[in-house]
Amino acid sequence: MKMMKIGILAGTMALAVFAFTPASAEKAANASMEFSQTVATTTFQVSGKCGMCKNRIESAVKELKGIEAANWDVETKALTVKYDATKVKEADIHQKVADAGHDTQEAKATDEVYNSLPGCCKYEREG
Ligand SMILES: [Cu+2]
Incomplete structure (x- = not known):
């Protein structure tokens, strides 16, 4: 039963x-x-010099949540990112790039991180 x-x-x-x-x-x-x-696209300038910079910048950005695509152009220094605006803010992308060693207009790399870049990647810094 x-x-x-x-x-x-x-x-x-x-x-x-x-x-x-x-x-x-x-x-x-x-x-x-x-x-x-909610997918947004942003393009901004990121300091850098070579293909190694390209890999470093793009892989750093892709570590963030909500990134659909990231492409940095070696010639124009323009980084274009497609992202889900509900998951990641544009300011977070700037900060992530700076944390990887590359300056943007809104976020600067620390001297420590910049100095640890390989010689070929040491771009001219403003100021
Ligand atoms: Cu480089």
Whole structure:
């Protein structure tokens, strides 16, 4: 008798899960639609010199949450980042780049980090 009760209970629970699945799937779809609408793009200048700088800058930025794409141009020194504005702020991206050793207009690398860069990466600093 006890076993039968458990069987019925399990059956009811399975039915309940099944019944709620379509609704939550719809919720998830709505959530991902909202997600795609929050993607922002920013471009700003980042000091650097070579391909090693490019790797360092881009990998640092990609360590942040919510980054969709990051590309730094060696010639123009322009960093373009596609990011989810609900997960990461533009100021965080500047800070992350500075923490990796590269100055931006809004965040400066510490002398310690700058000095630890390989010789080929030591860009001219303002001031
Ligand atoms: Cu470099």
